[in-house]
Amino acid sequence: MNLLSRKAMCNSHGQDSSYFLGWQEYEKNPYHHLHNPSGIIQMGLAENQLSFDLIEEWLAKNPDSSGFRKSDKLIFRDLALFQDYHGLPSFKKAMVDFMAEIRGNKVEFLPDKLVLTAGSTPANETLMFCLAEPGEAFLLPTPYYPGFDRDLKWRTGVEIVPIHCNSSNGFQITKSALNNAYKTAIKSNLRVKGILVTNPSNPLGTTLTKYELNLLIDFISKKHLHLISDEIYSGTVFDSPEFISVMDILNNKKLKKTKVSNRVHIVYSLSKDLGLPGFRVGAIYSNDETIVAAATKMSSFGLVSSQTQYLLACMLSDKKFTKKYISENQIRLRKRQEQLVSGLRASGISCLKGNAGLFSWVDMTHLLKSKTFEDEMDLWKKIVYQVGLNISPGSSCHCVEPGWFRVCFANMSEETLDLAMRRVHELVQVEYKRETHLSLL
Amino acid sequence: MGILLELHDTDDQEVQSPSVELSKIAVSSAHGEDSPYFSGWKAYDENPYHEIHNPSGVIQMGLAENQVSFDLVEEYLEKHSEKALFGKKTNSGFRDNALFQDYHGLLSFRKAMASFMEQIRGGRAKFEPTRIVLTAGATAANELLTFILANPGDALLIPTPYYPGFDRDLRWRTGVNIVPIHCESSNNFAITPEALEAAYETARGLNLRVAGVLITNPSNPLGATIQRKVLNEILNFVVEKNIHLISDEIYSGSVFSSSEFVSMAEILEDRKYKNNEKERVHIVYSLSKDLGLPGFRVGTIYSYNDKVVTTARRMSSFTLISSQTQHLLACMLSDEKFVEKYIRINRERLKRRYEMIVNGLREAGIECLKGNAGLFCWMNLGPFLEDPTMESELEIWKLIVNEVKLNISPGSSCHCSEPGWFRVCFANMSENTLEVALKRIRDFVDKMEWKRGGRKPISGNGAGDCKPN
Numbered sequence: 001m002n003l004l005s006r007k008a009m010c011n012s013h014g015q016d017s018s019y020f021l022g023w024q025e026y027e028k029n030p031y032h033h034l035h036n037p038s039g040i041i042q043m044g045l046a047e048n049q050l051s052f053d054l055i056e057e058w059l060a061k062n063p064d065s066s067g068f069r070k071s072d073k074l075i076f077r078d079l080a081l082f083q084d085y086h087g088l089p090s091f092k093k094a095m096v097d098f099m100a101e102i103r104g105n106k107v108e109f110l111p112d113k114l115v116l117t118a119g120s121t122p123a124n125e126t127l128m129f130c131l132a133e134p135g136e137a138f139l140l141p142t143p144y145y146p147g148f149d150r151d152l153k154w155r156t157g158v159e160i161v162p163i164h165c166n167s168s169n170g171f172q173i174t175k176s177a178l179n180n181a182y183k184t185a186i187k188s189n190l191r192v193k194g195i196l197v198t199n200p201s202n203p204l205g206t207t208l209t210k211y212e213l214n215l216l217i218d219f220i221s222k223k224h225l226h227l228i229s230d231e232i233y234s235g236t237v238f239d240s241p242e243f244i245s246v247m248d249i250l251n252n253k254k255l256k257k258t259k260v261s262n263r264v265h266i267v268y269s270l271s272k273d274l275g276l277p278g279f280r281v282g283a284i285y286s287n288d289e290t291i292v293a294a295a296t297k298m299s300s301f302g303l304v305s306s307q308t309q310y311l312l313a314c315m316l317s318d319k320k321f322t323k324k325y326i327s328e329n330q331i332r333l334r335k336r337q338e339q340l341v342s343g344l345r346a347s348g349i350s351c352l353k354g355n356a357g358l359f360s361w362v363d364m365t366h367l368l369k370s371k372t373f374e375d376e377m378d379l380w381k382k383i384v385y386q387v388g389l390n391i392s393p394g395s396s397c398h399c400v401e402p403g404w405f406r407v408c409f410a411n412m413s414e415e416t417l418d419l420a421m422r423r424v425h426e427l428v429q430v431e432y433k434r435e436t437h438l439s440l441l
Numbered sequence: 442m443g444i445l446l447e448l449h450d451t452d453d454q455e456v457q458s459p460s461v462e463l464s465k466i467a468v469s470s471a472h473g474e475d476s477p478y479f480s481g482w483k484a485y486d487e488n489p490y491h492e493i494h495n496p497s498g499v500i501q502m503g504l505a506e507n508q509v510s511f512d513l514v515e516e517y518l519e520k521h522s523e524k525a526l527f528g529k530k531t532n533s534g535f536r537d538n539a540l541f542q543d544y545h546g547l548l549s550f551r552k553a554m555a556s557f558m559e560q561i562r563g564g565r566a567k568f569e570p571t572r573i574v575l576t577a578g579a580t581a582a583n584e585l586l587t588f589i590l591a592n593p594g595d596a597l598l599i600p601t602p603y604y605p606g607f608d609r610d611l612r613w614r615t616g617v618n619i620v621p622i623h624c625e626s627s628n629n630f631a632i633t634p635e636a637l638e639a640a641y642e643t644a645r646g647l648n649l650r651v652a653g654v655l656i657t658n659p660s661n662p663l664g665a666t667i668q669r670k671v672l673n674e675i676l677n678f679v680v681e682k683n684i685h686l687i688s689d690e691i692y693s694g695s696v697f698s699s700s701e702f703v704s705m706a707e708i709l710e711d712r713k714y715k716n717n718e719k720e721r722v723h724i725v726y727s728l729s730k731d732l733g734l735p736g737f738r739v740g741t742i743y744s745y746n747d748k749v750v751t752t753a754r755r756m757s758s759f760t761l762i763s764s765q766t767q768h769l770l771a772c773m774l775s776d777e778k779f780v781e782k783y784i785r786i787n788r789e790r791l792k793r794r795y796e797m798i799v800n801g802l803r804e805a806g807i808e809c810l811k812g813n814a815g816l817f818c819w820m821n822l823g824p825f826l827e828d829p830t831m832e833s834e835l836e837i838w839k840l841i842v843n844e845v846k847l848n849i850s851p852g853s854s855c856h857c858s859e860p861g862w863f864r865v866c867f868a869n870m871s872e873n874t875l876e877v878a879l880k881r882i883r884d885f886v887d888k889m890e891w892k893r894g895g896r897k898p899i900s901g902n903g904a905g906d907c908k909p910n
Binding site (some may be wrong): 006 | 462463464466467468506508511514515518526535536539540541542577578580581584588589590591592593595609610613614649651657730733734735736737738748749752755756758759760761762763764765766767772784
């Protein structure tokens, strides 16, 4: 048989990683409170299922938005024909307003600098195509979202060089970590084109501090690099410290409209904040006209359905709705995170102090036999197969310290979360008993 | 656009030499938007025709859109809005749908697509839902297949004339080359084994590894289906060379008479799905043309090769279809009554439009290639060129855009090797507008005749003296 391309034959799609294997195990034996109460509980999926009722309530009150109607006039044809890669103007306006509202209206975004894409997955890939040649590199702080290995590298040929962060300072980015990563890249003969950070962080569930943001801006300024700030969780910040947008920092440093601000690009999406991953709504925001122009043309390969653009334009232009949604959603997320954190605490397990996201970064290092990734894998398998929880091992996120796990809390009911906590408690009892027994010998 | 130089710290040994800030891809012109195809569009954007508000504006005849059958879809929506659209009901299934981002796609939608594709082919080929990969439009499907089947630097052989967008879709980010398979009017632009072989040799001569052949059937811009005999020859060719075959069938539902379209799927069926034949065939489909829904971004790849299906599915993460849209179309396309009625009436209307334009052009002394499909006709202005050159073609094209005020697509933008051919769309406007366009063409031809041969301008007939070469 004839060949497929190198891209088709390689493993860069990343689907052999444990991140996806745990998913597969879950699919074989999924928990259901009635039909399969002993099944695996999915805690590896960063979905926001807490605030659908608010959206459904809005939809019921505004049927025109999903019925292709505007002021009761059928606009089906115009929408069906609308394939302009510049996007529906009303939708782009609504998006930038929503993004500004999430940032407390401290920054302003212009619709002309926004490029719509079918989710943040193609947004990140498109930026790689625009900013780097095959073989060039981007620096990413670890731990990072496992999907980046595929999204940023697979078809683009771009390399990722990790900026290693560790628990000694809550996994924050340091100057020396940045410098080391840069040096490592140079030593490997890789030209570094930029840094990509996720803020709030996946999997840490924390927002970047002012210090870290300033560090990053100074670094890219000095080394002539780009900075991509993936802010898809920006609407999920439920606790202090407040979310600081990279655009805010640029303003503070009086770098607005400079070459540096042209090298800072934001990625956004409605998949996490609004809980609509199926609708495929993502965006790139950039001050650089050339990038906006190139990314806009590239978005032809992944446009947002006009049907969906229209629905969301209606919804997000309703400022009463967005205000209520943003605050109520945050309240519910905080409560749910607290339930997870206190549940784990009762089992002697602590979490990194998080203020955002749909997950907690959990410290199970003390449950490892030895601080190795082999033991982390053993513990993970125990948790998936014996305890029945699909959580994400830190190694799949390229964490340098074994024993950390990402545990999602916003994609299940309170009762299911409760059950998950009870299962963890049982595991720890068993482990603890054995440990105690051994230490008595 | 070149390298942006910036001063850097001379005492910092580690700073790299001044870097190109953006990638080559970002600054290249392989996106193709500097071609005439797009500048005609600009002329239209600046002065668009409107029956009432701007009756002397530019009429858009360069956009292959199907606007003739919207009423049928709107009628369906009126009757079935509860089911197909989320809204009034609670527990409408909204949340499950909003969460659904599985790259396999909604099973109900895949089944509906498979069934729709079968009905278009009159049941002469079967499609399995498990082999359908969903993408946000055929644009994405074609690029995706190129990433999977070819390495950067490889070549795809494509018969000319071809859809100008391919230059971007297949080459831009993939780094793959296109080598044309030259087709000529002497045999109605049919693809011949000699032309296939010649293209292959050309590629090899350029040291390019040939990854496959891509055909569009029915053809854009020819507006004609590919004959069964030719399809068999093409399949033989790709088998002999051990390369892939992509069959872009996005206009398959726009064939005026169902029996005249032969899908690559049927050829495989006839040849009993031999392993070493089917494994190299991949079909692209979309709802943008047949259903007139380009805004909804619905494309598919249908492959008989398991590895291609798996890989394409994973890659489709970069270009998934909105679950909201999948749901609507799953409802609509699994409604057999609607589908049967739509396919039949849509065909009839397109045929009528085609006849209207071809006859109207003939009255003006202009002949078209004999077509049987699509949303456009392939018009021959060869006899009206000053010289049989591309320059003359562009001259006459500028006249038509700027003075006659019709945006049509010059054959050179489609890489046609013979000057003087133009693609003219007819399904994206009302019948009245089409009449206006035809009148403008008649007047234009009369004027040209008069300038050239000193004949007085006549209105209406005069076709008898104008024959194509």
